[in-house]
Amino acid sequence: MALNGKVPAGNLTEKWTKYRATMPLVAPNNKRRLDIIVVGSGLAGAAAAASLGELGYNVKCFTFHDSPRRAHSIAAQGGINAAKNYRNDGDSTYRLFYDTIKGGDYRAREANVYRLAEVSASIIDQAVAQGVPFAREYGGLLDNRSFGGVQVSRTFYARGQTGQQLLIGAYQSLSRQISLGSVEMFNRHEMLDVVLVDGKARGIIARNLLTGELERHAAHAVVLATGGYGNVFYLSTNAMMCNVTAAWRSVRRGALMANPCFTQIHPTCIPVSGDYQSKLTLMSESLRNDGRVWVPQKQEDAAAIRSGHKNALDIPEEDRDYFLERRYPAFGNLVPRDVASRAAKIACDEGLGVAPTGLAVYLDFSAAIERYGRSKANMQGNHHADQKTIVELGERVVEEKYGNLFAMYEKITGENPYKMPMKIYPAVHYTMGGLWVDYNLETNIPGLFAAGECNFSDHGANRLGASALMQGLADGYFVLPYTIGNFLSNDIRTPKFDPNSAEFVQAEADVKGRIDQLMNAQGKQSVESFHRRLGKIMWEKCGMARNAEGLTQARRMIQELREEFYKDVFVPGSATGDYNPELEKALRVADFFEMGELMVIDALNRQESCGGHFREEYQTEEGEALRDDANYAYVAAWSYSGWDTDPVLHKEDLVFENVELKSRSYK
Amino acid sequence: MEIYFINLKLFNFVNSSTINFSTFFAMENMHLKLKIWRQGGKFAPKGEFVTYELDNVSEHMSFLEMLDVLNEKLISQREEPVAFEHDCREGICGTCSMVINGHPHGPNAGTTTCQLHMRFFKDGDTVTIEPFRAKSFPVIKDLVVDREAFDRIIQAGGFISASTGQAQDANAIPVSKELASASFDAAACIGCGACVAACPNASAMLFVSAKVSHLALLPQGKVEAKRRALAMVKQMDQEGFGNCSNITACEAECPKGISVENIARLNREYISAAFAFEEKEDKGGGAG
Numbered sequence: 038m039a040l041n042g043k044v045p046a047g048n049l050t051e052k053w054t055k056y057r058a059t060m061p062l063v064a065p066n067n068k069r070r071l072d073i074i075v076v077g078s079g080l081a082g083a084a085a086a087a088s089l090g091e092l093g094y095n096v097k098c099f100t101f102h103d104s105p106r107r108a109h110s111i112a113a114q115g116g117i118n119a120a121k122n123y124r125n126d127g128d129s130t131y132r133l134f135y136d137t138i139k140g141g142d143y144r145a146r147e148a149n150v151y152r153l154a155e156v157s158a159s160i161i162d163q164a165v166a167q168g169v170p171f172a173r174e175y176g177g178l179l180d181n182r183s184f185g186g187v188q189v190s191r192t193f194y195a196r197g198q199t200g201q202q203l204l205i206g207a208y209q210s211l212s213r214q215i216s217l218g219s220v221e222m223f224n225r226h227e228m229l230d231v232v233l234v235d236g237k238a239r240g241i242i243a244r245n246l247l248t249g250e251l252e253r254h255a256a257h258a259v260v261l262a263t264g265g266y267g268n269v270f271y272l273s274t275n276a277m278m279c280n281v282t283a284a285w286r287s288v289r290r291g292a293l294m295a296n297p298c299f300t301q302i303h304p305t306c307i308p309v310s311g312d313y314q315s316k317l318t319l320m321s322e323s324l325r326n327d328g329r330v331w332v333p334q335k336q337e338d339a340a341a342i343r344s345g346h347k348n349a350l351d352i353p354e355e356d357r358d359y360f361l362e363r364r365y366p367a368f369g370n371l372v373p374r375d376v377a378s379r380a381a382k383i384a385c386d387e388g389l390g391v392a393p394t395g396l397a398v399y400l401d402f403s404a405a406i407e408r409y410g411r412s413k414a415n416m417q418g419n420h421h422a423d424q425k426t427i428v429e430l431g432e433r434v435v436e437e438k439y440g441n442l443f444a445m446y447e448k449i450t451g452e453n454p455y456k457m458p459m460k461i462y463p464a465v466h467y468t469m470g471g472l473w474v475d476y477n478l479e480t481n482i483p484g485l486f487a488a489g490e491c492n493f494s495d496h497g498a499n500r501l502g503a504s505a506l507m508q509g510l511a512d513g514y515f516v517l518p519y520t521i522g523n524f525l526s527n528d529i530r531t532p533k534f535d536p537n538s539a540e541f542v543q544a545e546a547d548v549k550g551r552i553d554q555l556m557n558a559q560g561k562q563s564v565e566s567f568h569r570r571l572g573k574i575m576w577e578k579c580g581m582a583r584n585a586e587g588l589t590q591a592r593r594m595i596q597e598l599r600e601e602f603y604k605d606v607f608v609p610g611s612a613t614g615d616y617n618p619e620l621e622k623a624l625r626v627a628d629f630f631e632m633g634e635l636m637v638i639d640a641l642n643r644q645e646s647c648g649g650h651f652r653e654e655y656q657t658e659e660g661e662a663l664r665d666d667a668n669y670a671y672v673a674a675w676s677y678s679g680w681d682t683d684p685v686l687h688k689e690d691l692v693f694e695n696v697e698l699k700s701r702s703y704k
Numbered sequence: 705m706e707i708y709f710i711n712l713k714l715f716n717f718v719n720s721s722t723i724n725f726s727t728f729f730a731m732e733n734m735h736l737k738l739k740i741w742r743q744g745g746k747f748a749p750k751g752e753f754v755t756y757e758l759d760n761v762s763e764h765m766s767f768l769e770m771l772d773v774l775n776e777k778l779i780s781q782r783e784e785p786v787a788f789e790h791d792c793r794e795g796i797c798g799t800c801s802m803v804i805n806g807h808p809h810g811p812n813a814g815t816t817t818c819q820l821h822m823r824f825f826k827d828g829d830t831v832t833i834e835p836f837r838a839k840s841f842p843v844i845k846d847l848v849v850d851r852e853a854f855d856r857i858i859q860a861g862g863f864i865s866a867s868t869g870q871a872q873d874a875n876a877i878p879v880s881k882e883l884a885s886a887s888f889d890a891a892a893c894i895g896c897g898a899c900v901a902a903c904p905n906a907s908a909m910l911f912v913s914a915k916v917s918h919l920a921l922l923p924q925g926k927v928e929a930k931r932r933a934l935a936m937v938k939q940m941d942q943e944g945f946g947n948c949s950n951i952t953a954c955e956a957e958c959p960k961g962i963s964v965e966n967i968a969r970l971n972r973e974y975i976s977a978a979f980a981f982e983e984k985e986d987k988g989g990g991a992g
Contacts, residue, residue: 276797
């Protein structure tokens with residue numbers, strides 16, 4: 038299959054402007070006749086549904102939550118990037134584009150990333166107009182901070198709850214459209230299949246989670262904004278219900294899954310504490326603005342800490358290794374996530390970990406507390422403040438910046454991070470891979486669009502901090518509402534689709550077959566236990582470091598586990614007439630098996646290291662990722678037709694006309 | 705009433721098979737008696753308490769992880785697991801609910817159920833777990849309730865009418881740090897409904913007032929403030945929520961510390977709107 042990214046011709050800086058000005062439009066009177074289904078109500082989904090509703094389309098929006106406001110975008114903490122250059126520190130659209138391309142280790146499409154940088158400023162404008170209470174300075178203007186992988190301050194934030202505030206902004210816009218009747222909202226409905234009519238996406242099969250009934254919904258186009266697949270690892274910072282089913286069922290109908298092995302392991306999460314653990318909690322990357330990452334230099338100190346005979350404060354300054362500052366002096370603690378995670382893993386592999394499990398490093402705020410305290414004391418005219426005063430003042434500044442994160446840390450661990458350094462360890466956080474889309478955010482199935490984390494397009498092999506919110510909202514507010522018109526302008530005379538046509542009936546029967554298979558297994562093991570076992574395989578063999586032998590093993594293990602699952606899973610309750618969360622989970626885990634296997638296949642195929650994909654066979658002498666641009670500067674888009682045949686690889690060559698491919702250095 | 709005796713075995717650890725955690729736990733083997741509200745499914749349609757005994761509860765578990773363990777055991781005995789809602793498990797999505805020992809989200813201040821950890825319970829404790837109870841939050845099953853009334857209140861007017869693309873530059877209107885911060889404090893509401901569950905009148909005033917305050921405090925939201933207050937209060941009444949009688953249990957139980965000052969602000973907005981605001985329709989037509 039030839040993959041056409043449909044990138045418009047012309048200069049990089051003019052592509053979007055020209056394209057937007059010349060693409061076919063749908064007139065207001067025709068928009069009223071066109072139906073669009075949006076699946077998902079996170080930043081991308083809510084923004085798209087609201088904007089499409091405002092434009093005059095008939096929108097149906099679906100979420101499996103009880104309310105669109107619950108989507109996992111809400112948990113994003115640190116901030117959102119935008120090339121506003123309000124700091125006067127040299128930021129520009131080009132620099133945001135360049136940082137993002139470089140941060141993604143040169144595995145993203147130039148034109149998409151440039152457009153993302155271009156519309157970023159409008160997102161902040163829109164959010165402020167909606168009432169998003171961003172952090173401000175005393176002069177009343179917006180504040181910024183820095184995030185990893187960049188040397189400017191372009192991150193806008195609302196304390197440590199930026200995702201929450203942006204999502205509520207989008208949710209409120211969506212609510213307004215619901216009240217006006219342009220969007221019909223379906224809460225507690227999960228999409229279980231996409232329906233194709235004459236090769237185009239014309240509807241979905243959704244399951245009403247309260248009654249178990251399967252419903253057929255038809256439309257002229259379908260937009261998926263269904264998030265990432267990090268929960269394939271079982272333990273991740275994703276919410277418990279995040280899943281790949283909507284995207285995966287589209288793959289099963291012919292859509293391509295691109296770069297599935299590109300997963301982001303976030304360096305600063307609260308470490309695993311026990312075997313009952315259900316999820317991992319992120320500590321925002323913004324903390325690395327002020328926190329210093331270190332481990333003891335001596336293995337015996339680390340061992341004493343692990344056994345409880347020493348703690349962080351017992352280790353004198355000269356016996357600490359601030360390994361990020363040492364290895365990457367130019368960026369220090371603010372290196373990108375993939376780099377920071379790998380460095381923490383290496384430290385722990387060397388026996389320097391500081392949690393009882395051996396899997397944790399310190400994130401220490403004492404220097405920042407001291408620095409802020411001294412500055413605050415000076416501001417108050419107290420130039421000879423004693424240490425106690427300095428610490429008190431400094432702690433107050435840190436509390437103002439990160440109070441909710443520190444409180445969250447203390448709630449979970451029972452330790453006070455103002456007094457004792459945080460213990461952190463990398464955890465699965467985000468998936469850069471996703472449905473293959475062209476410049477219009479359209480998959481290879483005409484009429485099926487993918488926005489936000491569920492597409493692959495903007496982050497390459499590694500996403501920079503504060504860029505997920507930017508991409509979700511860019512896609513939803515400022516890209517998709519335009520580009521979908523390209524497709525729909527050919528459909529202005531197409532009447533509404535009949536949800537009782539043969540295609541819909543067949544798709545519903547297929548879904549029912551999948552449900553019956555799981556309900557009828559009546560085995561002995563819970564869905565959760567299978568999910569944990571799958572996650573363990575994925576984390577150990579396809580996590581922070583991968584190699585051919587482990588990946589080959591993993592593929593076999595996943596296949597065996599999948600077979601065991603279908604034979605021996607036990608789903609209690611019934612499929613209809615009742616609310617059955619176990620069945621919901623079973624359907625999701627079934628798809629995680631297939632997705633997990635594809636991730637392993639993709640990781641095996643990509644014989645290079647780039648971004649979050651680190652193949653142990655391909656590294657520099659210093660242990661940094663070794664890219665192979667000659668052979669792997671392509672998007673790996675996979676089609677999947679079932680267990681019996683191997684997935685087929687389709688390549689989209691990445692063409693770099695505006696940046697020079699360099700080895701990514703943060704030293 | 706049925707009593708189940710459950711003996712727990714810890715599961716195989718997922719991400720590091722070589723490590724034995726048990727030696728590091730201060731309190732590894734708590735025994736708890738759980739009185740849980742079961743409703744629907746094979747249980748009474750009007751609901752009943754069922755008591756479960758649970759062993760080997762670790763103090764490092766979150767409350768929901770403790771319930772996960774209970775459910776895994778129920779499933780292994782081919783019983784129906786306890787239905788409860790949860791998602792982000794980091795205190796921000798507002799999905800988790802339940803009343804624990806008489807308190808929405810449990811006894812700790814400023815904590816959602818998902819962030820409550822078992823170190824706050826003692827060996828031998830009896831823990832009573834019920835759904836949020838309010839006429840406007842009907843029980844769906846066990847601990848799961850329907851909170852869509854909140855969505856409908858937001859739909860009635862809890863927004864600023866700014867369509868995509870209509871915005872001016874974000875720094876065009878300065879907003880004082882104090883005002884932005886006060887607005888944020890109100891906007892921190894997670895829409896969980898604990899305020900309603902805590903209130904003897906099942907009033908939704910804290911929820912509604914937080915949204916009214918969040919938007920009315922900002923210059924961008926001022927324009928529609930009166931219309932918004934009237935519409936949201938009207939919808940709140942239609943949904944059957946009770947009146948506020950200044951008990952302030954809502955503030956005490958709110959996991960996000962939303963202040964009852966917001967209710968005073970809502971009252972001000974509402975009263976001034978009720979007296980002064982009259983929706984005027986533009987005269988139609990034009991010269992064109």
